[in-house]
Amino acid sequence: MKVVFSRMKGGAICPPRMPFSKVAWSWVGAFIGIYSISILNRISDIDILQSMFLVGSFGASAVLIYGAPQADFSQPRNLLGGHIISAFIGVSLQQYLSLDIALLGSLAVSLSIVAMHFTRTLHPPGGATALIAVMGGNDHGYYFVLSPIATGALILLIIALVINNLSRNPLRHYPRYWF
Template structure:
């Protein structure tokens, strides 16, 4: 028993070294993509009159996506299949949970996020910010709840397409052959 407990805690030590600093060029391209992407979806959400609170929640979720798409464009979580599928499927999960289960917000939130993880795993679309998008469908404003499944189209799909297009443009402008996007579509 003591040896298993010791092994358990030794696993928490880590052991690998952190990655070296990124090149200045990579930092600038990542910054540019994130700036243009988040600014663009902020403007679009303002134009389509997304509720201010919902827009802030969504920006948190899409801000995390921006880190993946622009700073780690080769990561599995960043690929279009994962990015689009993760946000869309998780939003559908969140809306469905909110509409059909009669629990309080903390319970609905836990169910929506955990079930969105299951759905993303089963569909091979794991995108961590998708869990946050499922949460927005639960804790969003009455305007979000009134939209129902239209919330999937606008603002979620619309914002996703904007970030994807900017990701395609910015990540492929660089002359660096290692910086391209995507690695695969589906």
């Protein structure tokens, strides 16, 4: 038990603050990515509060793909696969199991993590997507996987490809790999 507590001390040094240019590129990418998804609501005349396009887990994806584009979690296969697999699992559990919502949510997140590990698509916001599919009153069934999840993730990816490659910084180029 002492070992467990000693590991909680950390010990490494906090990394330095990112240069302003990296912060600015992250801001531009996140703003344009989330705004592009939100614009779909205006085009389709859907109230933003009743949106079928904007999902909370996309905010976390924006942090990864625009703020840390070189991270493994940020790569296209992880972004798309993580969200789609997790949405499918969440919808399936919500549709076919009549369990307490706490148990459904726990199953959705934990099974999504296992599936993302096996498919090499680990994307932390995928866990939130699975939870949203279970808890969000999803009346749209498997259509939820296509819209908003696959559609929104694809829009975020397209914006990430453009914004992250506009920078002259070679460490900002995106993606590192596709598959």
